[in-house]
Amino acid sequence: MTSNQPEATVGDLGEQGILETILPLLDSRKANLGPGDDAGALSVKSSEVLVSVDTLVENQDFKLVWPSGLEHRAYDIGWKSIAQNVSDINAMGGTSTGAVISLSLPASTSLEWVKDFAQGIAEAINSLGATELTILGGDLGKSTEISVTTTVLGECAHGKILRSGAKPGDSIAVAGRLGDAGAGLEVLEHSRDANTWNRAVRRIAEAQCRPVPPLGSGPRAAEAGAHAMMDISDGLVRDSARLAKSSGVSIDFNRQALQTFATRLTPAAQLTGADPMDWVLHGGEDFGLLATFPAGTEIPEEFTVIGAVTARSGRRSQVSVDGKLVTANSGFDHFN
Amino acid sequence: MTSNQPEATVGDLGEQGILETILPLLDSRKANLGPGDDAGALSVKSSEVLVSVDTLVENQDFKLVWPSGLEHRAYDIGWKSIAQNVSDINAMGGTSTGAVISLSLPASTSLEWVKDFAQGIAEAINSLGATELTILGGDLGKSTEISVTTTVLGECAHGKILRSGAKPGDSIAVAGRLGDAGAGLEVLEHSRDANTWNRAVRRIAEAQCRPVPPLGSGPRAAEAGAHAMMDISDGLVRDSARLAKSSGVSIDFNRQALQTFATRLTPAAQLTGADPMDWVLHGGEDFGLLATFPAGTEIPEEFTVIGAVTARSGRRSQVSVDGKLVTANSGFDHFN
Incomplete structure (x- = not known):
C-alpha cells in the first residue's frame, strides 16, 4: 500500500474480504470442520464438553487510547479475548479445544486493525500454550463500538473442579x-x-x-x-x-x-x-x-x-x- | 411496582441482581453444570460437537422503534438470538443441545426489558421445539448499544450435511x-x-x-x-x-x-x-x-x-x- 492511498476499511472490503484477511492468520486445521459452513465441528474425546463465553466492549473493557496516552492495540484485544476464556476452562481443570469469535466493528475500522486483532488471537493461542485450541468459526457485523465475544470449548482429563x-x-x-x-x-x-x-x-x-x-x-x-x-x-x-x-x-x-x-x-x-x-x-x-x-x-x-x-x-x-x-x-x- | 416509582434499571441492580432475575426464567436443568461456575458443562453423546455463533446489534439487526412506529420488543431479540443459532445447527442436520448467551446493555436499560428478553429466549426454545437445548452460562456487561451474542452447541445423529x-x-x-x-x-x-x-x-x-x-x-x-x-x-x-x-x-x-x-x-x-x-x-x-x-x-x-x-x-x-x-x-x- 502506498502512503498516498487511503487506508482500506472493513466497510470497503465487506464480509468476504475481511474473512479472506483474517482466516489465513488463524489455524483451523485441527477442526473437523472449520469456518465456512453453517456451523463448525470439533472432535470430543470424553463424554462432556465445557463452555465459557466472555465479551470485551470498547470503553468498558478497554480504551483505544488510555488517559496515559498509551494506544491499546487491536492485537491486545485479540489476545485478551482468548486469554480470559481459556482461563475459564483452565479454572475448571480443563484444556481448551475450540473457539468461535464474534467481532462487531464500525465500518470505518481499518483493515490493518483487523489483521492486528487476528494476529493477537493467533499469538495468544501460541504463547499461552493453548496448543489444542482451534478456531471453529465466528460472526462479523457492524456496530458503533468495537465488541468482541469469544466462546471457548474444552474438556477435562481429570474431572472438573468446581x-x-x-x-x-x-x-x-x-x-x-x-x-x-x-x-x-x-x-x-x-x-x-x-x-x-x-x-x-x-x-x-x-x-x-x-x-x-x-x-x-x-x-x-x-x-x-x-x-x-x-x-x-x-x-x-x-x-x-x-x-x-x-x-x-x-x-x-x-x-x-x-x-x-x-x-x-x-x-x-x-x-x-x-x-x-x-x-x-x-x-x-x-x-x-x-x-x-x-x-x-x-x-x-x-x-x-x-x-x-x-x-x-x-x-x-x-x-x-x-x-x-x-x-x-x-x-x-x-x-x- | 407502583407507577410513582422510577423503573429499576440494570445499573441499579448490578450483575448479581440481573442474574437473579434472568436465571429462574431459563431452564438449565439438563446441563451437567449450569451458570455460576467458571464454565458450563454439557454431556456429549457422540464423538463430535457442532458450534455456531451469531450476534444481534441494535440499529444493525433490529431497531428498538421501527420507522413504521412498531416497537421491537426485547422478547423478540431474545427469540431471534436463539432462532438464528439453532437454525445453523438444524442446517447441518443436527439438534441443538446447549447455549451460552452474552448480553451487553446500557446501564439505563430497565429490569423489565431484561425480563422480557429472557422470556423471549425461553419461549423460543419451547415454541421452536428445541427441547434438548439447555442454557449453560453467559456473560453480562455494559455498552452504549444493545448487543447479544449467542453460541449454540449441537450434535448430529445422522452425520453432518455440508x-x-x-x-x-x-x-x-x-x-x-x-x-x-x-x-x-x-x-x-x-x-x-x-x-x-x-x-x-x-x-x-x-x-x-x-x-x-x-x-x-x-x-x-x-x-x-x-x-x-x-x-x-x-x-x-x-x-x-x-x-x-x-x-x-x-x-x-x-x-x-x-x-x-x-x-x-x-x-x-x-x-x-x-x-x-x-x-x-x-x-x-x-x-x-x-x-x-x-x-x-x-x-x-x-x-x-x-x-x-x-x-x-x-x-x-x-x-x-x-x-x-x-x-x-x-x-x-x-x-x-
Missing part, C-alpha cells in the same frame, strides 16, 4: 499473577505520560493489556487433587468470597505471603502513590488460579500457598487477612 | 418460510403507520421479528439422504450461490414453484408497492432450509422442490430462474 468443593483445613493457593493487571489498569488510567515510563512500569501496564493465565496449572491442580478452583477475574477478595460462599466455608489469607506479590508492584505504586496491597487484594483480570488443596497434597510447584480454608464461625462465609475481615469494596461489577 | 455435497441431478428443495422476513423488514422500515396494518401484514412483520426455523427438518433431511444443506439467512439467491460454489455446481430454480411463496406475501406487496418475488429471491432471515436430494429420494413432506442442481456450463457456478441468470444484487452484506 468452586464449591473447598473444605476446612484445605490450603488455598494461587498460580500466575496477582495484582499486576489491576496495577496496570491504574497506571494506564491515571499516570500522565506513557512515554516517561521505565521498563518495570511498562511491564505492569502490559499485564492489563496482555494477561497471561497459567494454562496447564489448572489440569495439574486437578490431577494433584484440588478440592476447589476458580480463576481470579474480579479480584482476589471478591472471587475468594464467591468460592467461600459456594463451598460454605471461610478463608483466611496470610499477609506475609501476599506481600511477595505486592512487592513486585512497587514501581507502579511509586508512580501512582497507591498501596500495592490494594491491587493484590482487589485487582482483577490477571486470570491467575485460586485453588484449595487438602492437607498433605503435593501441590504443583507453580502454586504459592497464600492462606487456609476454615470453618464458618457464623452463618455467613467470610474472607479475612491475618484474621481481619476484608470485603470487596473495590471489586468489579460491570454495572456499578 | 454445503459442498450437491450433485448435478439433485432436486433442490426448501423447508420453512421464504421471503416472509424480508417482506416484514420492508414493511417495518417503509410502511408509515403500524396501527393501520391488517392481520396479514402484522403476521408478515412478525416474521422479521420472530423467525421460525423449521427445527427437526434438518435431521429429517439428513436421515432421508440430503446431499447438501444450509439455512437461508442472507437470501435465496445469495445463499444458493454459496452452496453452488461450494459444491462446484449450478442451480436452476423454477419460477412457478417460487410463485407459491410470493403469492403469500401479496398483503405486504400491496402496502409497499414491491414485487413479492424480490423478497422470495433476495429476502434474508427466514432461516428456512435449502437442501439438495438425489433423484429417487423420499423427500420429507415439509420440503417443497423449487429447482434442480445442474452441471456448471463454464468455470463458474451460476444461479438461474427458469434458465435466466440471477445475482444477489439485493442480498445482504453487513459491511456494504
Whole structure:
C-alpha cells in the first residue's frame, strides 16, 4: 500500500474480504470442520464438553487510547479475548479445544486493525500454550463500538473442579499473577505520560493489556487433587468470597505471603502513590488460579500457598487477612 | 411496582441482581453444570460437537422503534438470538443441545426489558421445539448499544450435511418460510403507520421479528439422504450461490414453484408497492432450509422442490430462474 492511498476499511472490503484477511492468520486445521459452513465441528474425546463465553466492549473493557496516552492495540484485544476464556476452562481443570469469535466493528475500522486483532488471537493461542485450541468459526457485523465475544470449548482429563468443593483445613493457593493487571489498569488510567515510563512500569501496564493465565496449572491442580478452583477475574477478595460462599466455608489469607506479590508492584505504586496491597487484594483480570488443596497434597510447584480454608464461625462465609475481615469494596461489577 | 416509582434499571441492580432475575426464567436443568461456575458443562453423546455463533446489534439487526412506529420488543431479540443459532445447527442436520448467551446493555436499560428478553429466549426454545437445548452460562456487561451474542452447541445423529455435497441431478428443495422476513423488514422500515396494518401484514412483520426455523427438518433431511444443506439467512439467491460454489455446481430454480411463496406475501406487496418475488429471491432471515436430494429420494413432506442442481456450463457456478441468470444484487452484506 502506498502512503498516498487511503487506508482500506472493513466497510470497503465487506464480509468476504475481511474473512479472506483474517482466516489465513488463524489455524483451523485441527477442526473437523472449520469456518465456512453453517456451523463448525470439533472432535470430543470424553463424554462432556465445557463452555465459557466472555465479551470485551470498547470503553468498558478497554480504551483505544488510555488517559496515559498509551494506544491499546487491536492485537491486545485479540489476545485478551482468548486469554480470559481459556482461563475459564483452565479454572475448571480443563484444556481448551475450540473457539468461535464474534467481532462487531464500525465500518470505518481499518483493515490493518483487523489483521492486528487476528494476529493477537493467533499469538495468544501460541504463547499461552493453548496448543489444542482451534478456531471453529465466528460472526462479523457492524456496530458503533468495537465488541468482541469469544466462546471457548474444552474438556477435562481429570474431572472438573468446581468452586464449591473447598473444605476446612484445605490450603488455598494461587498460580500466575496477582495484582499486576489491576496495577496496570491504574497506571494506564491515571499516570500522565506513557512515554516517561521505565521498563518495570511498562511491564505492569502490559499485564492489563496482555494477561497471561497459567494454562496447564489448572489440569495439574486437578490431577494433584484440588478440592476447589476458580480463576481470579474480579479480584482476589471478591472471587475468594464467591468460592467461600459456594463451598460454605471461610478463608483466611496470610499477609506475609501476599506481600511477595505486592512487592513486585512497587514501581507502579511509586508512580501512582497507591498501596500495592490494594491491587493484590482487589485487582482483577490477571486470570491467575485460586485453588484449595487438602492437607498433605503435593501441590504443583507453580502454586504459592497464600492462606487456609476454615470453618464458618457464623452463618455467613467470610474472607479475612491475618484474621481481619476484608470485603470487596473495590471489586468489579460491570454495572456499578 | 407502583407507577410513582422510577423503573429499576440494570445499573441499579448490578450483575448479581440481573442474574437473579434472568436465571429462574431459563431452564438449565439438563446441563451437567449450569451458570455460576467458571464454565458450563454439557454431556456429549457422540464423538463430535457442532458450534455456531451469531450476534444481534441494535440499529444493525433490529431497531428498538421501527420507522413504521412498531416497537421491537426485547422478547423478540431474545427469540431471534436463539432462532438464528439453532437454525445453523438444524442446517447441518443436527439438534441443538446447549447455549451460552452474552448480553451487553446500557446501564439505563430497565429490569423489565431484561425480563422480557429472557422470556423471549425461553419461549423460543419451547415454541421452536428445541427441547434438548439447555442454557449453560453467559456473560453480562455494559455498552452504549444493545448487543447479544449467542453460541449454540449441537450434535448430529445422522452425520453432518455440508454445503459442498450437491450433485448435478439433485432436486433442490426448501423447508420453512421464504421471503416472509424480508417482506416484514420492508414493511417495518417503509410502511408509515403500524396501527393501520391488517392481520396479514402484522403476521408478515412478525416474521422479521420472530423467525421460525423449521427445527427437526434438518435431521429429517439428513436421515432421508440430503446431499447438501444450509439455512437461508442472507437470501435465496445469495445463499444458493454459496452452496453452488461450494459444491462446484449450478442451480436452476423454477419460477412457478417460487410463485407459491410470493403469492403469500401479496398483503405486504400491496402496502409497499414491491414485487413479492424480490423478497422470495433476495429476502434474508427466514432461516428456512435449502437442501439438495438425489433423484429417487423420499423427500420429507415439509420440503417443497423449487429447482434442480445442474452441471456448471463454464468455470463458474451460476444461479438461474427458469434458465435466466440471477445475482444477489439485493442480498445482504453487513459491511456494504
